[in-house]
Amino acid sequence: xxxxxxxxxxxxxxxxxxxxxxxxxxxxxxxxxxxxxxxxxxxxxxxxxxxxxxxxxxxxxxxxxxxxxxxxxxxxxxxxxxxxxxxxxxxxxxxxxxxxxxxxxxxxxxxxxxxxxxxxxxxxxxxxxxxxxxxxxxxxxxxxxxxxxxxxxxxxxxxxxxxxxxxxxxxxxxxxxxxxxxxxxxxxxxxxxxxxxxxxxxxxxxxxxxxxxxxxxxxxxxxxxxxxxxxxxxxxxxxxxxxxxxxxxxxxxxxxxxxxxxxxxxxxxxxxxxxxxxxxxxxxxxxxxxxxxxxxxxxxxxxxxxxxxxxxxxxxxxxxxxxxxxxxxxxxxxxxxxxxxxxxxxxxxxxxxxxxxxxxxxxxxxxxxxxxxxxxxxxxxxxxxxxxxxxxxxxxxxxxxxxxxxxx
Amino acid sequence: xxxxxxxxxxxxxxxxxxxxxxxxxxxxxxxxxxxxxxxxxxxxxxxxxxxxxxxxxxxxxxxxxxxxxxxxxxxxxxxxxxxxxxxxxxxxxxxxxxxxxxxxxxxxxxxxxxxxxxxxxxxxxxxxxxxxxxxxxxxxxxxxxxxxxxxxxx
Numbered sequence: 001x002x003x004x005x006x007x008x009x010x011x012x013x014x015x016x017x018x019x020x021x022x023x024x025x026x027x028x029x030x031x032x033x034x035x036x037x038x039x040x041x042x043x044x045x046x047x048x049x050x051x052x053x054x055x056x057x058x059x060x061x062x063x064x065x066x067x068x069x070x071x072x073x074x075x076x077x078x079x080x081x082x083x084x085x086x087x088x089x090x091x092x093x094x095x096x097x098x099x100x101x102x103x104x105x106x107x108x109x110x111x112x113x114x115x116x117x118x119x120x121x122x123x124x125x126x127x128x129x130x131x132x133x134x135x136x137x138x139x140x141x142x143x144x145x146x147x148x149x150x151x152x153x154x155x156x157x158x159x160x161x162x163x164x165x166x167x168x169x170x171x172x173x174x175x176x177x178x179x180x181x182x183x184x185x186x187x188x189x190x191x192x193x194x195x196x197x198x199x200x201x202x203x204x205x206x207x208x209x210x211x212x213x214x215x216x217x218x219x220x221x222x223x224x225x226x227x228x229x230x231x232x233x234x235x236x237x238x239x240x241x242x243x244x245x246x247x248x249x250x251x252x253x254x255x256x257x258x259x260x261x262x263x264x265x266x267x268x269x270x271x272x273x274x275x276x277x278x279x280x281x282x283x284x285x286x287x288x289x290x291x292x293x294x295x296x297x298x299x300x301x302x303x304x305x306x307x308x309x310x311x312x313x314x315x316x317x318x319x320x321x322x323x324x325x326x327x328x329x330x331x332x333x334x335x336x337x338x339x340x341x342x343x344x345x346x347x348x349x350x351x352x353x354x355x356x357x358x359x360x361x362x363x364x365x366x367x368x369x370x371x372x373x374x375x376x377x378x379x380x381x382x383x384x385x386x387x388x389x390x391x392x393x394x395x396x397x398x399x400x401x402x403x404x405x406x407x408x
Numbered sequence: 409x410x411x412x413x414x415x416x417x418x419x420x421x422x423x424x425x426x427x428x429x430x431x432x433x434x435x436x437x438x439x440x441x442x443x444x445x446x447x448x449x450x451x452x453x454x455x456x457x458x459x460x461x462x463x464x465x466x467x468x469x470x471x472x473x474x475x476x477x478x479x480x481x482x483x484x485x486x487x488x489x490x491x492x493x494x495x496x497x498x499x500x501x502x503x504x505x506x507x508x509x510x511x512x513x514x515x516x517x518x519x520x521x522x523x524x525x526x527x528x529x530x531x532x533x534x535x536x537x538x539x540x541x542x543x544x545x546x547x548x549x550x551x552x553x554x555x556x557x558x559x560x561x562x
C-alpha cells in the first residue's frame with residue numbers, strides 16, 4: 001500500500017554501541033539519539049508533530065514498558081506518541097509506522113526513536129525463551145540462538161553450505177565494522193578464529209553470534225515540502241512492506257507447509273511488495289547497498305536470496321568469491337558491519353535504516369559506497385516470524401501509483 | 409570519596425508468578441498424553457492435522473472439527489545440539505529437534521535423548537533432516553508436553 005504523500009528521511013542519529021553505558025541512563029541514551037537526528041535534520045523538537053518509539057521486550061533493560069519513562073526525554077510529551085514492538089523486527093516496523101504517519105497526510109514531521117540496553121541483565125536468553133507458549137514449546141530450550149540454529153541446520157541440509165562459508169560472513173562483517181565508528185564489535189579476524197571459537201549450538205560458534213549491545217538510534221521523517229526546504233540530499237522512503245508468520249516454526253517446514261522456515265521466505269514476500277512500490281525490478285543492478293538484520297552468520301545467505309540478489313542456495317558461493325564485499329563486491333552487504341557486530345535489539349532494525357539512509361545521503365564516511373542510488377534495509381523478529389523490508393532511494397517514486405497489500 | 413561511575417549500579421530482580429489456563433483444546437491433548445496418545449487437531453476442510461493442536465485451521469479459517477492420533481515415529485525436519493550453558497535453561501549438552509510425527513502435517517519440537525553428544529559434528533550427522541525418530545514416553549505421564557521425548561531409530 002502507498003499513501004498520498006511522499007516520505008523523506010531527512011535526519012539520522014545513532015550513538016556508539018557498546019556492552020554497557022555506565023555514564024547515562026536508558027532514557028538519556030534515547031534522548032541523545034533524538035537530539036542527533038533533530039540536529040541532523042536542522043529541526044527543533046517543537047517542529048516534530050508525532051513520535052514513534054522503537055522498543056522490543058523491556059525485560060533486558062529492566063523497566064517494564066519503558067516507553068512511558070522515555071516520553072518527555074524524546075520530546076514526545078504534548079504530542080501523539082506510540083511504541084512499536086515486533087521483537088527483532090521492531091525498528092523496521094517503527095520506521096513503517098512513522099512512514100504511514102507522513103504518507104497518510106496527517107503529519108508533516110515525525111521522529112522515530114528508541115534505545116536498548118540488552119546487557120543490563122545476564123539472563124537475556126532466558127528472557128527470550130519466555131516468548132514461546134507455555135504449553136507446547138517453552139520447555140524445549142528455544143531461544144533466539146537455538147531457533148535460528150535449527151533454521152541454519154535445515155538450510156545447510158537443503159543447499160549444502162559449510163560452517164566455513166558462514167565464518168567468512170563474520171570475517172567480512174568485523175572488517176567492515178572497522179570503518180564504522182558506531183559499531184560494537186570490529187576487527188581483523190580470520191576464518192580459523194571463527195571456526196575455533198567455542199561451540200554454542202550447532203552450527204554456531206561464539207563468533208557466529210552477535211553481541212548484546214547498548215545504544216540508541218533515531219530518524220526524522222518529513223513530507224516532500226519540508227524535505228525540499230530542509231535537506232539538500234534526503235533519502236526517500238520508496239518501499240515499505242512487512243510479512244508475519246505463525247509463531248509455530250514447525251508449521252513452516254515439511255511437505256504440508258506453504259512457506260519455508262529456513263529460506264526466510266517471509267522476507268521474499270515482503271521484498272516483492274516493497275520493490276513493486278519502489279520500482280525495483282532488478283535488485284542486483286538497481287540496489288547498491290543491503291543493510292540486513294543478521295544477528296547470526298547464517299542469516300545473510302537466505303536473506304540475500306529472499307531479497308532477489310541471487311537464486312536460492314547461491315549466496316554462499318557469491319560470498320566466497322567476494323561478491324558481497326564493501327568496495328569491490330557487486331552489492332555492498334552490511335557495510336556498517338551489520339547486526340553481527342551490533343545488536344541493540346529494540347532499535348537494531350532502525351539502525352539498519354539509519355545506515356542504509358546514510359549511504360543514500362552520502363554520510364557514511366570511510367564506508368561510503370560510491371554511486372549509491374537505492375539501498376534496502378531489513379529486520380526480522382519473533383520466532384523468525386516478523387519480516388520487514390524498507391527501500392530507500394535518492395529519488396522518490398510517485399505516490400498513488402500502486403495500491404493494495406503485500407502480494408506474492 | 410565518590411563511587412566510580414562504572415561500579416555505581418542499583419541491583420534489581422523481578423519475581424512474577426503465573427497460572428496459565430490450559431483451555432479445552434490443549435486440555436484434550438494433555439488428557440491424551442496421560443494415555444500415551446499424541447492427538448493432532450484435524451481440519452476436514454483443509455485436511456491439515458495440527459501439532460501442536462489448534463482450535464481453528466489457520467489455512468481454511470474453519471474450526472478444527474476432529475482429532476487424529478498420530479504415530480510414535482516421525483521424521484526430523486530441523487535439529488541442533490547445544491553445548492553452551494544459557495541462563496535458566498538446561499545444562500548442556502542437549503539436542504533439540506522439530507520432527508513431523510507420522511500422520512501429522514506439522515512438526516513438533518522436543519529434545520532428542522539417548523545419543524552420544526560428545527562429538528558435535530558426529531552427532532549432527534545423525535540428526536539430519538529426514539532422519540527417523542521414535543517417541544519415548546515416561547512410565548507415568550502427567551498430561552504435560554514433557555511426558556515424552558524423541559530418540560533416533562537405530
